[in-house]
Amino acid sequence: MYLQLQVFTFILILLTNIRSTTGESWNYNNLGPDVWGDIDSLCNGRSQSPINIQTACTNYQSFAPFSFQSGYNLTHNFTLLNNGHTIVGIYTGNNPMSLRLTGGGLNGTYEFLQFHLHWGENYKSGSEHQVNGMKYAGEIHFVHRNIETLKLAVLGFFMESISNTSTSNIIHKTTATDIYKTNNLTSEEWQKYFAVSEYLRVMNNATTVNLNLASLMGSNLNNFWRYDGSLTTPPCTEDVKWTMFKTPIVFSDININIFRHTISFENYRGPQPLYNRTVYRNFLHETILPITDYFCCIGNMNNLANKHFLHAANKLILYTFILFTVF
Numbered sequence: 001m002y003l004q005l006q007v008f009t010f011i012l013i014l015l016t017n018i019r020s021t022t023g024e025s026w027n028y029n030n031l032g033p034d035v036w037g038d039i040d041s042l043c044n045g046r047s048q049s050p051i052n053i054q055t056a057c058t059n060y061q062s063f064a065p066f067s068f069q070s071g072y073n074l075t076h077n078f079t080l081l082n083n084g085h086t087i088v089g090i091y092t093g094n095n096p097m098s099l100r101l102t103g104g105g106l107n108g109t110y111e112f113l114q115f116h117l118h119w120g121e122n123y124k125s126g127s128e129h130q131v132n133g134m135k136y137a138g139e140i141h142f143v144h145r146n147i148e149t150l151k152l153a154v155l156g157f158f159m160e161s162i163s164n165t166s167t168s169n170i171i172h173k174t175t176a177t178d179i180y181k182t183n184n185l186t187s188e189e190w191q192k193y194f195a196v197s198e199y200l201r202v203m204n205n206a207t208t209v210n211l212n213l214a215s216l217m218g219s220n221l222n223n224f225w226r227y228d229g230s231l232t233t234p235p236c237t238e239d240v241k242w243t244m245f246k247t248p249i250v251f252s253d254i255n256i257n258i259f260r261h262t263i264s265f266e267n268y269r270g271p272q273p274l275y276n277r278t279v280y281r282n283f284l285h286e287t288i289l290p291i292t293d294y295f296c297c298i299g300n301m302n303n304l305a306n307k308h309f310l311h312a313a314n315k316l317i318l319y320t321f322i323l324f325t326v327f
Contacts, residue, residue: 026039028264040234042230045236049128050270050271050272061280065221066102079092079208080200080206089115108146109148110146113143115216118140118268119159127268128232138251152241155245161253187250190249229242246283
C-alpha cells in the first residue's frame with residue numbers, strides 16, 4: 001500500500017511539473033497572479049496565501065515544539081529541477097519515512113515532499129508573505145503532506161538579503177545573534193545548493209546534490225506564526241497549514257541575483273485578503289506597535305492582552321478629548 005502511495009505521489013509531482021513547465025497555463029508575466037483567478041477559480045477563494053501578517057492582530061497560542069525524525073539531520077540525495085518558475089528540491093533517497101515530522105500544533109504525521117524558493121527583483125522585494133507590510137528578498141517553502149489525510153503543511157522561512165562584503169546592509173530586524181546562528185552550517189549548506197542550481201538555466205534541467213534539510217532550515221525554529229491558507233501558485237489549493245518562522249535566513253544577494261537573471265526576474269504572489277481567518281503566534285510577547293495598528297484588529301480581538309491594550313488606549317484617547325474640551 002505504501003509503495004502504491006509513493007508511485008501515486010511521483011506521478012502527481014510529475015504531472016504537476018509537466019503542467020507548470022509548459023508555460024501555457026500560468027506564469028509571473030502575462031499570465032501572472034492578477035489573472036490566476038481566471039485560470040483556476042479557487043485562486044479567488046477566501047482562504048488564500050500568502051498574507052500580510054499584522055503582528056498586532058495575531059493571537060497567542062502555545063504549540064508543542066516540532067519533532068523531526070532523524071533523517072532531517074542526515075545528508076540525502078535531492079534532485080534539483082528547474083520547472084520554469086523556480087528550482088524545486090525533491091528527495092530521491094530510498095527512505096522517505098525518515099523525513100517525517102510531528103508536533104508544532106499540526107495534527108498527525110507529515111512527510112517531506114519538496115522545497116523551493118521565491119524571490120523578487122531586488123533585496124527589498126520577493127517574499128510572498130509580509131510582516132506589517134514589510135517584504136524580504138525572498139521566501140523558502142518546505143512542503144509536507146499528512147501521511148493519512150494527504151493535506152499539506154508548509155514551513156516557510158523569510159530570506160534576508162545582505163551585501164557580499166558586509167552585514168551592515170541588513171534591511172529588516174535581524175539581530176547580530178540571529179545572523180551568527182544563520183551563518184556556519186546553514187550558509188554552507190545553501191552555498192552547496194546555489195553552486196549547482198545556478199547552472200540549471202533551462203526549463204526541465206535537473207541535477208542531483210547531497211543536502212541536509214536540518215542545515216537548510218537552520219536552528220531558529222522556536223518562534224513562528226500559524227494560519228490556514230492555500231498553495232501560492234495555481235491551482236491555489238486551500239486547507240494548507242502555514243507556519244511562517246519569525247527569524248529569517250540570511251543570504252548573499254549575489255546568489256539570489258543569479259536566479260533573477262537565469263530563471264525569472266521575480267516569482268512571487270502578493271498578499272491576499274485575510275477575511276475572517278485568525279493568525280496565531282507561538283511566542284507570548286509581540287512588539288508593541290502604534291495604537292492605530294491595534295484599532296485595525298478590533299474585529300479579531302480574542303487575545304486578552306490586546307484587549308487590555310485597546311482598553312487602555314481608549315481611556316487615553318477619552319482623557320485627551322476631555323482635557324482639550326475643558327481647556
